Amino acid sequence: MAGAFVGRAIELGVLTKRLERVTRTGDGVAVAIRGRRQVGKSRLVQEFCDRAGVPYLFFTATKGASAVDGVADFHSELRSSALPKDREVLPETVADWPDALRALAAALPDTPCVVVIDELPWLAEQDAVFDGALQTAWDRLLAHRPVLLLLLGSDLHMMERLTSYDRPFYGRADSMVLGPLNVADAGEALGLGPADAIDAHLVSGGLPGILRAWPHGTPALEFVEAECADPASPLFSVPETTLLAEFPAPDQARRVLEAVGSGERTHANIAAAAGSVSGAxxxxxxSPLLRRLTEEKRVLAQDAPLSVQPGKPVLHRVADSNLRFYLAALRTAQEQTRRGRPAAAFRVVQRRWTAWRGRAVEPLVRESLELAAAAGRFPWPDTETVGGWWNRQFSPEIDVVGADRAPVAGRIFFVGSVKWLATPFERRDLTALQTGAPQIPGLDPAACGLMAVSLSGAEPGLERAGLDLLWGPADVVAAWRA
Known part of the structure; x- marks a missing residue:
């Protein structure tokens, strides 16, 4: 999909609606857009600016620059942009952010325009007065002018703080969270069928920075094999850059993340894997590290057993499937690639692929089921949340539980099993589901549906044995097209 812009119809529509409001009212609108690195924030906003047909300024901060350099760079971009209605009113230089933002206000045309400040958290790091200067300029100079102000940032915690109640810009900006491309858009961009689209999404995490390097029509393992000959491949460099940006030093937080990425899910196992020679x-x-990685850094996700009672243990996973794949297999493969051993690198991936994919696909399946239920294309339309259930012994472990709410359900509508292997869902798989499901607290076997989500279909006749619904890769992908 090299150079192509795909998907993001909803996000483009949201930004277009905000610009229409600016045009209709003549007043300014601010939008804070946050999302992880390589998710495509800058590309989305550039596409919007190109389509909008109005003058715009697109300024990107430089990490590590001094406050003086940041101000000077902004002013230089302003002077060279199509924004100023009269370049004669712009000063040759500005001293600080209050001066720079006053110059911006003086340059604004009387017609609608767009101002983009990318990597805004870096400006806040450089200069402690930036947040206050931005708020003052907005209130006094920009809010009643026809400008759409877009504030972008990859530091999720700092971007959330920008508009929190105790910060100067509170209540002044709408918030948009930009996630990766969904599995349907990724498959369409790459020209892949449903099963291959799911594999590609799991490998890439839906990140445009990787998908742009993906040859059209190439299945996931073929792409990985080709990239194993390239030490600088985005397949390696994108997650590596994310890891280094978030965790520049190999501290305890990074060891915890690596433990989860290697497959440890429970508190006790993570403690043991992330410990030192002195013990776990x-x-x-x-516990504080896990909270930070989950709530602040957003690199981990937590899954709790879903039933009518609170359940344990809580399980942890790496939220981004590309980073998860990197920690589980690609990092080891990358070491072989750097040593000029691409075949050995690919063998590492092959050995770990089936087990990794079988676990990694489960969160995607659950999201797809929730979307299908919300769209009314599901036998159990009252379903609002889909999770899983397990006990402390993980016997049984139910892959799919559909209920009316979470974390504690009022009613369970269906349960299911995910089998993402080359073999079909068989009678013994159904029997295991029928045997394990009644152990879920609050489940009524007489009123609860049974479903399977299978990569390779199902053994004939299972609908007569009690299977109510069978989903395949096409159903998983179709849920994202609704």
Missing amino acids: LPSGVL
Whole structure:
């Protein structure tokens, strides 16, 4: 999909609606757009600016630059942009951010325009007065002018703080969270069928930075094999850059993330894997780290057993499937690639692929089921959340539980099993589901549906044995097209 812009119809529509409001009212609108690195924030906004047909300024901050350099770079971009209605009113230089933002206000045309400040958290790092200067300029100079102000940032916590109640810009900007491309858009961009589209999405995480390097029509393992000959491939460099940006030093937080990425899911196992020669990480150390990685950094996700009772244990996983794949297999493969051993690198991926994919696809399946239920294309339309269930012994472990709410359900509508293998869903798989499901607290076997989600279909006749619904790759992908 080299150079192509795909998907993002909803996001483009949201930005277009905000620009229409600016045009209709003549007043300014601010939008804070946050999303992880390589998710395509800058590309989305550039596409919007290109389509909008109005003058715009697109300024990108430089990490590590001084406050003086940041101000000077902004002013230089302003002077060279199509924005100024009269370049004669612009000063040759500006001293600080209040001066620079006053110059911006003076340059604004009387017709609608767009101002983009990319990597805004870096400006806040450079200059402690930036947030206050932005708020003052907005309130006094920009809010009643026909300008759409787009504030972009990859530091999710800092971008959330920008508009929180105790910060100067509180209540002044709408918020947009930009996630990766969904599996349907990724498959369309790459020209892949449903099963291959799901594999490609799991490998890439839906990140445009990787998908742009993906040859059209190439299945996931073929792409990975080809990239194993390239030490600088985005397949390696994108997750590596994310890891280094978020965790520049190999501290305890990074060890915890790596433990989860290697497949540890429970608190005890993560503590043991992330510990040192002196023993496992104490709970008083690990629990705050897990909260930080989940709530602040957003690199981990938590899954709790879904039933009518609170359940344990909570399981942890790496939220981004591309980073998850990197920690589980690609990082080891990359070491072989750097040593000029592409065949050995690909063998590492091959050995770990089936087990990794089988677990990694489950969150995607659950999201797809929720979307299908919300769209009314599902036998259990009252379903609002889909999770899984397990006990402390993980016997049984039910892959799919559909209910009316979470984290504690009021009613369970269906349960299911995910089998993402080359073999079909068989009678013994159905029997295991029928045997394990009644152990879920609050489940009524007489009123609960049974479903399977299978890569390779199902053994004939299972509908007569009690299977109510069978989903395949096409159903998983179709849920994202609704």
